[in-house]
Amino acid sequence: MSDMAQPNRLPAGGAIEGRVDRNRPLAFTFDGKSYSGYAGDTLASALIAAGVKLIGRSFKYHRPRGIFSAGPEEPNALIELRGGARREPNTRATTIELYDGLEAASQNRWPSLAFDILAINQIASPLFVGGFYYKTFMWPASFWEKVYEPLIRRAAGLGRASESPDPDHYEKAYAFCDVLVVGSGPAGLAAALAAGRSGARVILCEDDAQLGGRLLSERQTIDDAPAHLFAAAAGGELRSLPNVCVMSRTQVFGAYDSEVYGALERVADHVTAPAAGVPRQRFWHIAAKRCVNAMGATERPIVFGGNDRPGVMLASAVRTYLNRFGVLPGRKAVVFTTNDDGWRTAADLVAAGAQVEAVVDPRASVDENLTKAAAAGGVRVLLGGYIVNVTGGARGVTSAIVSVAGKRQILTADLVAVSGGWNPQVALTTHRGGKPRWSDALSTFVPGDLPDGMTVAGAANGDLGLAESLRKGSEAGAAAAAACGFSAAPAPQPRAEDEPTAVAPLWHVAESRHKAFVDLQNDVTADDITLAHAEGFRSIEHLKRYTTLGMATDQGKTSNLNGHAMMAALTGQAMSDVGTILSRPPHQPVAIGAFAGHHRDRHFRPTRHTAGHAWALENGAVMVEAGPWLRPQYFPRSGEKDWLTTVVREVRTVRSVVGVCDVSTLGRIDIQGRDAAAFLDRVYVNTFSTLPVGKARYGVMLREDGFVMDDGTTSRFAEDHYVMSTTTANAAKIMQHLEFCHQALWPELDVSMVSVTEQWSQYAVAGPKARELLMQLYGPDVDLSNDALPYMGCREIPLRGIPTRLFRISFSGELAYELAVPARYGAAVLEALMALCGALGGCPYGTEAQSVMRIEKGHVAGNELNGQTVARDLGLGRMMSTKRDYIGRVMAGRPALMAPDRPTLVGIRPVEKGRRLTAGAHILPGGAAAVAANDQGYVTSVAYSPTCEGWIGLALVVNGPARHGERVHAFDAMRNNDQDVVICSPVFVDPEGVRLRG
Amino acid sequence: MRIPCPFCGVRDLTEFTYLGDASLAQRPDPASPDAAARFHEYVHLRDNPAGLHDELWYHGGGCRSWLTVTRNTRTHVIEGAKLTRTSKSWTATS
Amino acid sequence: MADAALQLKARSAFDGLLVPGGPKDAGIVVTERKDLQIATVIARSSGFAEAIKTAYGIALPSGPKRIVVHEITLLGTGPRAWFALRAGERPLASDLEQSLGEHAAVADQSDGYGVLRVSGAKVRALLAKGVPIDLHPRAFAADDVAVTVCSHIGIMLWRSDADSSFDIAMFRSLCGSFWSWLSESAEEFGLRVEAE
Known part of the structure; x- marks a missing residue:
């Protein structure tokens, strides 16, 4: 490496030579030009060594800017780091560790850094004074989009983000300690040593790659040796202690409630690309009993x-x-x-x-x-x-x-x-509401009220002298450890001087x-x-x-x-x-990717799979999200031109032959206890204490404000044993609600509940041949006749040695069953069912066909249980017990919720045969103007009904049940689908229920 | 924020779900003559104190207990937490 | 269809996810515990403690603790709730029902959960990436149990006998998501899957 390449590098062996590793030269580029530096350099120090003074252009005036600082406070030397998908704008050259092959580019200049056309902004600078956004570009208004905004965007905006997905991954992690020490300058090192030697669990976080803080930058001595040697020795001792965790390249950026601190570890920012399995950055959530804040000063x-x-x-x-x-x-x-x-x-x-x-x-x-x-x-x-x-x-x-x-x-x-x-770094002391205090002696703000568990030592507290920092740090570390129950014999203080300040x-x-x-x-x-x-x-x-x-x-x-x-x-x-500006975390920029960690793309949240998931995929199912679950939406066959063709075929097959649908995602709650029946009577509007053993009943639950919360079928397996089913979406919410009712409202009841959703795989078997299919599955010894298992009956039946539960319930309106089997057999039973089903001419069906059939039957679902409907609105008012209290009864009795002219469930059909209906359309009286005053309700669900051979819908309409046969207007300006519709019964198929009792 | 669950120990906020004012555990008597008015108050009206506040949290990510947590609404300092189920209760291990 | 052809095949919760193999010096070793009978037990009355004592001759510890009695591992999961496990085929839920009678509500959950044994020199570093509780030996003792979350997935976690070995149970439907978190998080430490 010649001096030509690094004209500003001090010669080795001089009075001041620095501590970069001159045996490890590193090559890098800035704006496409090659340079060299040494291991231990930052990009900023390597650029200075190379004689590069001009690093970027300023935000508004495009003035030439260089390197202003040597740390994270850098306002000027912002650069784009790396290229391609890893390009990161606005990184600070002063904090970037140099690595071999580093690529950096200046930003906010055009066409080049040395010759920047927008530097003319300096001449036009009166335009860019304070408040310029509010003043300069206000008129004429039409200029905003075409002239002003593009101009501002070119002129300002600093660096360019990569437009490709980030190829690296990020992690979140949790850490716990007795004492968190933030910063490894003299105060931080002394604190960590004092706490670490006591045996307390200590985490020391240092933003820089090296421990030492200002000790690395000053020609001071500790114990008569250069101060950086003290830092190295302290670091060595701390790393040797099993109860101490030293985290370099880790900035603590926030102090949160309950003594939790946020920290960002730059795991692989100092290399070209992370090694396999290594995240670029790791977001630490640190719970610390005590914190010694030794962040220093700026x-x-x-x-x-x-x-x-x-x-x-x-x-x-x-x-x-x-x-x-x-x-x-x-x-x-x-x-x-x-x-x-x-x-x-x-x-x-x-x-x-x-x-x-x-x-x-x-x-x-x-x-x-x-x-x-x-x-x-x-x-x-x-x-x-x-x-x-x-x-x-x-x-x-x-x-x-x-x-x-x-x-x-x-x-x-x-x-x-x-x-x-x-200026002491007061940020961490203010994140939880602490107000810094003005110090006349230092002409700056120093920490004021401190958050619980935090002490501040060294320059962060305004103690600028070296000896004082070491002493105060040591005291703070020992005190923090003592507060956690650890003490150590006092160690001699290192010798140092307090320089004038x-x-x-x-x-x-x-x-x-x-x-x-x-x-x-x-x-x-x-x-x-x-x-x-x-x-x-x-x-x-x-x-x-x-x-x-x-x-x-x-x-x-x-x-x-x-x-x-x-x-x-x-x-x-x-x-x-x-005073000071309200400061919120993060104290330094943190990438959104680090906050997201693993939870990105398909891992945004956990996905739940049923035991039949693999079978569904193998059989071509198109999957749809249902809450956290993935469910088969429909099973297209080759030659079917669109989803509707498939769904129509699935519905027709179920209504004429038989179909199988995976309903494992419904919530199932096992409820036991002497008071289980009484408990259910209090949470459902209808009565379950009268339900015979071996029977199932449809139930509706209200919120305490009287609106419908959920519905489902609950079955009784013994006097003191029920199994409740909930909708897929509400399963967790209902469990929480039931626990609330029991624990908070009626702890005296002998009732206990536990989710058994995951224990069982459950399949709906529906259609005229449903019984035939199940008889083939169970074999000749099992009697599934109407007498043995009538509509709304349930039984526990062994199937080839495994316990199963068979429910005679129907969402489709057909002769139907739901078969529950232990989940480890879920896949095998589904395979067996589908083999038999196929042989009978049946098919699997998904959520779309299920939805079409429930609309044909007028069954309410999520679109109708939308939090704005009471039981009467849904035609379920007669279920509401008049003999006893239940959750929501009193509030459901409010006059407005009892009013006869509330929008109530009806069916609708288009007047123009074949015309498509749209959900969300508003119902208006025929000929009435489309204004809110004339609004009489809205369409909740629509489907193409293969059974009716046309579009049908469910709607909530004022006085609906009294208006069957009336022609009204369905107004849908949003999708340009205004049309007249006829109100009818919401039950389009088999209103007498002959099929499901067959 | 961390909440000291009486069963599980101190746990991170993410394990809990907030419900609201602890008065929600005091359901009015539905048979009382002024039940409508009392339920109206129970469902809709809340105090909003600046300072100590008793509130209900559900430890759904833990022991599934409903907790009555005392939180200082000015500082977010949690003064304490107890199982909401106290009256007429018994413990299974004593 | 003939009975013989219809022998229903059981699939474990991690079936198809875990493939045995991996480096010998892996920092993380994972085994699926397939052979477990599992039940949830909820105490229904103050007679529960006595019923336990009569049936098993022990007093259950209070709090989130693990106790092993008659080959049954009982984990305290709530103020009145336990998670019971026993290796082997012998049905556990019905045994417990018989022993505890009306003092407990027992539900068979043998199919509801996947259980992994995660061990290795880096096990705590791995779990720190998902579990928001302190697993340091000073904070989480050999008989400690935690019901918590890992990477947004509800889990039950307890130490198996070795110091750096944990058992983790989660709902069966979430095993795929859990495995994707674990396998990605363990990559930097090296991961070996062992058959039971």
Whole structure:
């Protein structure tokens, strides 16, 4: 690797050389051009090493932007990572670990990064001031779609998402611990060591690939050795403890109720593609008894003219690039700092061999040691000074214009390092409603009320000194472990110094006359804040919405405080009164895919299969979702031109011969107990205590508000033993309801219930030859005559040694049975049934044919049990017991629900023979205008009836039963299917029920 | 959010279904002369306190018990949870 | 149709899903427990505890605990509910009904559930991807039982005798979805399916 390729890489063996692995060079491309870096680099450090300054174009003005930070707070260096289906927009170059073959591209530029046509937006910038969306594009209205929107979409929008499905998978996982430590800087490491040594179960999460936090970026010492060695040793010890789990590349992004934390582990983001079986990312749900929040702090920039130019960089980031990565972000630097910490950048730059033109500090006086050290390094000290403007262009900074006591001077520079102080990462302390507290000493917000179980240590709590961070971290870790019942002998504190950290507040250099950016990512300028104030958008929440300050991927990590402080200056408020923006998780961007985990595509939710599923597929069934189940919808045969042809054939076969339908998905609840009968009498409108053993009865249940909840058939197998069936869709809901009735309302009843849905496979056998088929199945010894098993009878009958239950019930209106067999035999019995059925000329049928036949019989189903109907509406009013109370009885007696003119179940037929009906059409009196006042009900279900040879429907119509024979209008403007229909009985087939009793 | 189920231990929210105000376990006497008014109140009217609230949750993803959970509606802190089935009840293992 | 031709073939819950094989050093080993008789038992009266004691000579522990008595494994699944399992052909539900009489409601569920034994060095890492409860040995002891969910699927989970071996029962209809979750989640650890 030559210096030519990495001109800004510090030489190995120098005073500052960084800690990348120079034995492992890595190749990568940026905008198609090849570069090289080393293992241990981030994309940002490798680009700096390669001398690339221009990384992207800004959001609104398309101004050239470079690398501003060295961490997740990066507002500028957003790039598209990878290509093809794995292309990911708006990733931060400062957090991307370099890997061999990495592809990255700049974004928000056209046609190229260096020559970007929309940079003209800078000239048109008055158009793009705060609130520009609301002002600029309001007129003429017709311009919006054709002109303004396409313009905005091209101009803004940052990166492009891949349009192909994500080829990688994501996982969710759960973790539990006594102590969660967030962050592995000095405080986090000390906390994890203290807690880990006590024996408590500890999880340490670190966003970076390496443990150490700022220890990796500073030239500090701990126990007289370089601080990064302490981090490595601590990491080694922690990893050796069986009770400690160290999770690097894992960012804790949210604190949730009941001490649950959300974390994202980037399992395979640092490689080209995940290995087989390895997810790209894993979403962790961590339940922690205690949490030590040691997330550290983010350095705050200062707002001044030209502060967005490539080469203006956070002072601490400069140190990171020098000390950790061994790259030199500039050769001639000016440091602009309001605090002691920033002076260290000057010292480190000098140590790395760079020229530091000056340290500009607005304070009138600073610690003598700082000025002495600067002077020793040949650095000018400009106290009481400000940078008012930075000049430069796409190639970066060329000079800084400094004002000291009203006098301006131009300093040639290619790097401006900026520090306005440090903002503790308070986000995790606020997600559950905690309000940060203003600290005058630090000129920033520090954690205020803490959520249950959390303590904050180190820079995250405003303790910026190294020795203090180590001590406070250790104390917090030990206390957290002690709260979980673990204690350890106190260990000696590592030796370290507290460096000076004094700071004076400075948000904005008011003298600046050039464009000065508050929010680099959203191109919000100092003028925008003034404008928002002038136009009345003064609360910080309004300021955010009006100017977009603090929005998008960085959520204002480097901009909010400055913007809010500037507004506070305009309104004359104290910062403690201004407060902070409400912050919600996630603290950093999290891919939706990570939230979904395994539950994507066909795994969106679990699917339930009956024992007959494989048979149905083998026999060509088209499947349909019924709640969580898959059911055969119909069984097309070759030559059938559409689904209707198939369904008509299936219906005709059942009505004339026999058919078999898998009804295993119906809910079945086993109900036992001395009070089982009494219990059923209280949950059904009709009476089950009078049901003889060996009989089944149709029942209707109401909700307590009087509306119908569900229906089904319940059978009695013994005095104290019933089996209830529910609709497929409501099975779980009914179980929950029955448990509520028992546990909450009537715990004194001796009744118990358990779902046996899964124990049984159940098949409807329907049609004139149903009995014949079942006699063949059971053999000659079993009597299935009308006397032995009459309509609505049920019996337990062994079939070749297996117990089965046979119910003489009919949904189709034909002679029909439902045969229940233990599920392990479900497939075999279905195969046997179908062999016999086929030999008799019968066929399998699906949910469509079932639905046609129930409409022909006027049986209600989901379309009628729609939560808006009472039993009377469905013609079931006579079932309602008048002798006793049941759930829903009192409320069903409300006058409006008893009103005779409620829409009530009827059948309808089209006047024009052969015309198709549509469900959802509204019923109007003949000739009446189609207005809501004339609405008399609606069509709930329709079907083509092979039996009636035409379309039929069920409808709920005002005074319906009294109107059989009346011609009304079915209004369906939505599907352009207005037509006249005739009201009739809802029972189209065999109204006397001769067939089902046959 | 996590709920301390008296039977199963502390469990994640996803195992539970919310029903509402614990007053729903106090079904009015259907035979009372003002049953209509009392049922109207029972079905439709709810207090909405800012602070401690007794409410019914169903542990359908666990032991299938109905629980009466005391939750602080301001902070989501769960103060406690007990089986809704208490009156006239007995335990199977004592 | 002749009786002989109609010998009805039983299919286990994971029939067609589990194919024996896989690497020797797999981090996850899965076996279907096919031979189980299963019943749910719900106590109906305060006489239940006494009836258990009379029939089996033990006091049932309260809470979600596992106890094995007369080859019957009883899992506490609710305040008055147990899940009972016994290996072999001998019908369990009817035995329990006989022993407990009117003190319990017993339902045969031998066909209603699929049961997997999942073991291996990585079993806890695997289960962490779906099970929202703490299975660390400090939190989930050898006789602990949990009724919970895994990847949105309701399960019953208990330790079998070995430290890193768990039995998991779920509704039969959900075995396919459960298996797709398990097999995908176990891929990174290596997965071996063994016949019982």
